[in-house]
Amino acid sequence: MKLDLDPEYEAFRAAIAETLAKNARLAPTSEDKGYKNAKRIAWQKLLIRHGLAARTIPKAYGGYGAEPDILKARIIAEEFARSRLPGPMAGQGISMFVPTLLELGTEEQKQAYIRPTIEGEMIWCQGYSEPGAGSDLAALRTSAVEDGDDYVINGSKIWTSTAKQADMIFCLVRTDPAAKKHEGITYITFPMTTPGIEVRPLVDMTGTANFNEVFFTDVRVPKSGVIFAPNKGWQVANATLTHERGMLGDPNATKARFLELVTLMKSESVNGERLIDNALLRDRLMKLQSEVYAMQANGLRITTTRLKGEQAGLAGLIVKLNGCDLNHEIARLAIDALGELGILYEEGEHLRADGSWQWRYMYDLGLIIGGGTAQIQKNIIAERGLDMPREPKLAKA
Amino acid sequence: MEFALSEDQRLLQDSLKGVLAGAASLDQIRKIAVGDAAAIGALETALDDFGLAALMVPEDDGGLGLGALDAVIVQEQLGYHIAPSRFLATAVAAKVFRTTGSEYLAALASGEMRIGLALTELFSRRDGAGLEAVKDKLAGKALLALSADGATHLLAADTKGRVHLVAAPATRTAMQTIDRTRTFHEVAFAGEKGALSISPLPEQIAFARLLVAADTLGAAQAMIDKAVAYAAERQQFGRVIGSFQAVKHMCAEMAAKLEPGRALIWHAGHALDTGDTEGPVMANLAKSYMAEAGTFIARTATEVHGGMGFTDLVGLHYWFKRIGVNRQLFGSPEQARETAARLQGFAA
Ligand SMILES: Cc1cc2nc3c(=O)[nH]c(=O)nc-3n(C[C@H](O)[C@H](O)[C@H](O)COP(=O)(O)OP(=O)(O)OC[C@H]3O[C@@H](n4cnc5c(N)ncnc54)[C@H](O)[C@@H]3O)c2cc1C
Numbered sequence: 001m002k003l004d005l006d007p008e009y010e011a012f013r014a015a016i017a018e019t020l021a022k023n024a025r026l027a028p029t030s031e032d033k034g035y036k037n038a039k040r041i042a043w044q045k046l047l048i049r050h051g052l053a054a055r056t057i058p059k060a061y062g063g064y065g066a067e068p069d070i071l072k073a074r075i076i077a078e079e080f081a082r083s084r085l086p087g088p089m090a091g092q093g094i095s096m097f098v099p100t101l102l103e104l105g106t107e108e109q110k111q112a113y114i115r116p117t118i119e120g121e122m123i124w125c126q127g128y129s130e131p132g133a134g135s136d137l138a139a140l141r142t143s144a145v146e147d148g149d150d151y152v153i154n155g156s157k158i159w160t161s162t163a164k165q166a167d168m169i170f171c172l173v174r175t176d177p178a179a180k181k182h183e184g185i186t187y188i189t190f191p192m193t194t195p196g197i198e199v200r201p202l203v204d205m206t207g208t209a210n211f212n213e214v215f216f217t218d219v220r221v222p223k224s225g226v227i228f229a230p231n232k233g234w235q236v237a238n239a240t241l242t243h244e245r246g247m248l249g250d251p252n253a254t255k256a257r258f259l260e261l262v263t264l265m266k267s268e269s270v271n272g273e274r275l276i277d278n279a280l281l282r283d284r285l286m287k288l289q290s291e292v293y294a295m296q297a298n299g300l301r302i303t304t305t306r307l308k309g310e311q312a313g314l315a316g317l318i319v320k321l322n323g324c325d326l327n328h329e330i331a332r333l334a335i336d337a338l339g340e341l342g343i344l345y346e347e348g349e350h351l352r353a354d355g356s357w358q359w360r361y362m363y364d365l366g367l368i369i370g371g372g373t374a375q376i377q378k379n380i381i382a383e384r385g386l387d388m389p390r391e392p393k394l395a396k397a
Numbered sequence: 398m399e400f401a402l403s404e405d406q407r408l409l410q411d412s413l414k415g416v417l418a419g420a421a422s423l424d425q426i427r428k429i430a431v432g433d434a435a436a437i438g439a440l441e442t443a444l445d446d447f448g449l450a451a452l453m454v455p456e457d458d459g460g461l462g463l464g465a466l467d468a469v470i471v472q473e474q475l476g477y478h479i480a481p482s483r484f485l486a487t488a489v490a491a492k493v494f495r496t497t498g499s500e501y502l503a504a505l506a507s508g509e510m511r512i513g514l515a516l517t518e519l520f521s522r523r524d525g526a527g528l529e530a531v532k533d534k535l536a537g538k539a540l541l542a543l544s545a546d547g548a549t550h551l552l553a554a555d556t557k558g559r560v561h562l563v564a565a566p567a568t569r570t571a572m573q574t575i576d577r578t579r580t581f582h583e584v585a586f587a588g589e590k591g592a593l594s595i596s597p598l599p600e601q602i603a604f605a606r607l608l609v610a611a612d613t614l615g616a617a618q619a620m621i622d623k624a625v626a627y628a629a630e631r632q633q634f635g636r637v638i639g640s641f642q643a644v645k646h647m648c649a650e651m652a653a654k655l656e657p658g659r660a661l662i663w664h665a666g667h668a669l670d671t672g673d674t675e676g677p678v679m680a681n682l683a684k685s686y687m688a689e690a691g692t693f694i695a696r697t698a699t700e701v702h703g704g705m706g707f708t709d710l711v712g713l714h715y716w717f718k719r720i721g722v723n724r725q726l727f728g729s730p731e732q733a734r735e736t737a738a739r740l741q742g743f744a745a
Contacts, residue, residue, distance in 0.1 A: 135633050136634045139633070202709070203708070204714075205713075270522065270523055328696075339521050341524070348571075358575050362707075368700065369704055374700065
């Protein structure tokens with residue numbers, strides 16, 4: 001065990017901190033909302049120029065082109081958390097699709113999609129789940145039938161986040177209905193403007209439409225949109241899912257929220273007492289901090305195994321389960337600490353932080369479900385992490 | 398000994414259920430949540446006709462002469478159907494008036510006096526809220542007053558911990574919470590004169606908290622029912638999800654948390670009726686118990702529904718939010734526990 005970083009890395013940390021401080025005034029604020037917001041895109045491009053976003057993406061595709069260095073990546077994430085400046089853009093295009101493409105895409109596909117995606121100019125959505133295929137994703141039925149150089153797609157997707165805003169979709173379709181469940185699936189990309197696509201927003205418990213139903217009626221898309229190979233979509237999808245689960249449990253994002261909670265508890269008072277001075281609330285805060293620290297340490301452990309080129313094992317498998325739960329619990333304490341005012345949700349004199357703690361409490365519950373439910377995560381931990389026997393499979397392909 | 402609801406109480410429960418199934422169906426609740434006056438009026442009329450206002454008023458004053466346990470059963474049904482109702486405020490007022498004398502009871506029973514509760518500041522004061530009483534005249538603002546909409550009178554707490562019966566001031570501002578089934582208001586007082594001023598008794602506060610616990614009990618029961626029904630229908634991997642142990646265990650854990658809560662609430666209601674000195678302790682513990690159980694059940698029932706639970710499609714979130722608001726009403730679970738400790742002399 002040796003925890004201090006080599007001088008090279010300490011110098012790197014100092015340089016990052018300086019860059020962030022120098023450019024802080026250019027950072028978008030909570031006023032700069034929405035996709036394709038000019039200020040957010042400018043910030044993202046600035047971050048890429050300084051190697052703080054899209055760091056390891058080759059220059060040829062619009063990235064910064066650094067060698068992968070997990071320690072540096074971690075230092076950057078920590079510095080963002082510390083500075084409380086908005087970090088690099090994330091989302092399904094940047095965090096899930098781009099890594100998949102880098103792994104499995106053709107040169108042409110990489111040239112076409114990576115630069116606009118990482119710069120925030122091209123928004124993607126993930127068309128996996130269907131009404132009958134959630135946890136059992138491989139049961140998906142949306143069909144794609146070959147016709148010359150094209151596929152013709154029919155069917156529907158559900159829970160598709162950002163489909164309304166997306167320019168492009170990466171989508172799982174069934175191309176070989178005769179094959180076994182996992183073997184007839186293809187991973188394909190196409191523009192959301194293709195004729196025959198209808199997007200119907202689905203309002204969720206937060207009161208906004210964060211996701212959608214997407215209907216395909218004779219949607220004709222070129223075969224060139226296939227990633228990797230036809231009928232190999234399950235492997236491609238799994239590559240993407242790994243990236244999704246990493247994104248959903250990111251301990252640095254959790255830490256940033258925890259720090260916001262600390263700020264809240266220091267600045268708010270009830271009955272003339274600062275919340276942080278209330279022993280019961282402070283105890284709960286410290287309990288959460290122990291979990292935040294533990295997940296951060298767990299992250300360091302994962303970093304080391306990756307540096308050595310090893311699998312992270314259990315340490316990796318638990319990240320989505322624990323991280324999403326912790327985010328939900330942090331929001332819960334914020335609401336409890338605000339007490340009666342914590343239940344407010346709309347514009348008004350007494351509303352705190354735009355109602356964002358309530359929003360997070362609900363949305364984070366959504367993320368406990370999305371990207372593989374907590375129960376499915378536990379199955380994976382038991383079966384892959386602890387080598388326990390698999391559930392008997394009753395389903396027939 | 399018989400620890401069970403009486404025949405009359407079960408009848409009360411069933412007949413109220415019948416009324417609510419229509420006037421507070423999910424379709425109606427969706428309308429109420431966006432302020433549809435017709436839907437709000439229809440439910441109000443249905444509950445008035447049922448006689449909720451008179452429930453706890455003694456028979457001599459024109460009421461039904463029922464007690465805390467009966468009120469708890471009613472509130473549970475209201476929670477089950479996430480129905481907005483003035484009942485909670487009315488029941489608390491009836492309990493107060495039964496101690497102070499019968500002057501207002503007849504008006505309460507007839508619906509002439511419609512009560513709202515401005516009690517938040519008894520438990521927590523923020524943003525400069527809190528009423529000052531000078532010679533029975535009230536000034537200041539109260540936050541998150543319950544059922545202030547359409548109220549003729551409020552029971553309003555001042556900063557010294559006294560509660561005043563006062564004509565409802567004209568000025569109020571809606572405070573929109575996550576729970577759109579009920580309305581909450583900020584109420585500004587400008588010298589309104591209190592008609593009655595009391596130091597609330599432990600059993601009166603405890604009763605208000607018990608009713609909130611009962612509301613959560615009902616709402617949580619509804620969420621469990623929905624989760625169990627969904628688990629029996631939804632298929633994944635070629636079988637109903639209810640056949641996965643993970644899903645069964647989630648449902649079983651919810652039931653295991655809820656059932657003792659129901660018994661505790663009944664017991665507390667009964668104890669308040671008989672004047673058992675343990676009544677207020679139990680009622681405070683019930684508030685705490687259901688706040689915690691409710692939080693767990695609201696989350697778990699949502700998880701059983703998968704993505705569907707997170708959407709508006711099945712409307713599950715209305716129950717989730719009702720439970721979330723109840724957790725904070727009339728004091729946090731920690732405060733309810735602290736009250737219970739004090740009542741037993743465990744704390745000064
Ligand atoms: C906020 C949010 C965003 C999302 N975004 C997207 C998106 O952009 N694109 C996309 O394609 N999808 C998206 N999803 C869908 C998400 O991936 C699914 O909701 C999730 O995989 C669960 O599927 P389901 O909703 O059909 O639930 P179901 O699979 O029906 O699950 C219902 C319940 O059964 C349990 N269960 C199911 N199978 C088993 C089993 N074998 N063992 C034990 N328990 C089991 C589940 O854990 C759950 O409790 C999103 C979901 C949410 C909530």
